[in-house]
Amino acid sequence: MTPPPAFPSLAPATLAPAQAAPALAARDLRHGFGSTPVLHGVSLSVEGGEVVAVTGPSGSGKSTLLHLLGGLDTPQAGEVWWAGERVDSLGTQARALRRAGRVGLVFQHHYLLEDLSVLQNVLVPALLTRQDGQERARALLRRVGLAGRESSLPGVLSGGERQRVAVARALATRPAVILADEPTGSLDRANAEVIATLLLDLAREDGAGVLLVTHDERLAAHAGRALHLLDGRIVDA
Numbered sequence: 622m623t624p625p626p627a628f629p630s631l632a633p634a635t636l637a638p639a640q641a642a643p644a645l646a647a648r649d650l651r652h653g654f655g656s657t658p659v660l661h662g663v664s665l666s667v668e669g670g671e672v673v674a675v676t677g678p679s680g681s682g683k684s685t686l687l688h689l690l691g692g693l694d695t696p697q698a699g700e701v702w703w704a705g706e707r708v709d710s711l712g713t714q715a716r717a718l719r720r721a722g723r724v725g726l727v728f729q730h731h732y733l734l735e736d737l738s739v740l741q742n743v744l745v746p747a748l749l750t751r752q753d754g755q756e757r758a759r760a761l762l763r764r765v766g767l768a769g770r771e772s773s774l775p776g777v778l779s780g781g782e783r784q785r786v787a788v789a790r791a792l793a794t795r796p797a798v799i800l801a802d803e804p805t806g807s808l809d810r811a812n813a814e815v816i817a818t819l820l821l822d823l824a825r826e827d828g829a830g831v832l833l834v835t836h837d838e839r840l841a842a843h844a845g846r847a848l849h850l851l852d853g854r855i856v857d858a
């Protein structure tokens with residue numbers, strides 16, 4: 622008796638793990654200012670749950686790269702993808718809405734809105750994406766040690782406290798991607814350590830992919846891998 626026919630084409634497809642898109646991807650980014658080229662073709666990808674450090678000398682283009690990856694600026698050439706969607710080709714407004722839902726930004730200077738309360742600042746990304754973020758925002762503020770300060774204005778907070786608000790805001794919509802540009806650069810050592818740990822712990826809990834620019838070796842040590850930027854290209858560290 623002949624054996625029943627196998628279905629080789631079905632088995633591997635059913636068994637293969639689902640291929641999730643990377644949290645963040647860039648292909649051949651090129652950018653410059655005036656006649657000065659800064660990035661000469663940068664490609665990278667960050668998976669969900671991964672922490673990647675970006676290092677490089679001052680002026681090498683780290684902040685320029687993060688601005689492009691965060692959709693705050695449009696590359697002169699190349700592609701930016703968030704969670705499987707190409708976003709560099711979107712209009713400014715569509716991109717801003719996608720950013721609010723998918724990307725958390727933490728910069729050296731926190732850019733809080735000074736006329737809004739602590740809680741309202743954390744709620745801004747949720748409002749843009751029409752989510753009811755109240756519960757999540759309050760929980761995040763508790764996690765960063767600011768329970769009870771929800772209705773304070775940013776102006777009365779210390780530098781470290783303001784950066785904690787920025788961390789809570791970056792995580793508010795459970796973004797796929799966290800972009801951090803020297804997030805602890807303006808803080809003293811003790812505060813820097815606490816805030817960096819909070820940011821990375823919260824990102825890990827949500828499975829976000831993190832790209833982190835830092836001069837702080839101890840902070841870079843938290844990353845699973847490092848990308849070194851030199852003369853507008855990523856080189857082997």
Ligand SMILES: Nc1ncnc2c1ncn2[C@@H]1O[C@H](COP(=O)(O)OP(=O)(O)OP(=O)(O)O)[C@@H](O)[C@H]1O
Pocket residue numbers: 654659677678679680681682683684685686
């Ligand atoms: N808006 C701008 N207009 C003109 N030139 C700019 C602008 N932004 C950045 N540059 C130039 O691009 C180059 C890269 O700057 P960038 O801020 O990306 O460097 P960086 O690696 O982040 O440096 P640092 O470590 O000092 O923060 C620099 O030469 C800078 O002067």
Ligand SMILES: [Mg+2]
Pocket residue numbers: 683684685802
């Ligand atoms: Mg910079």
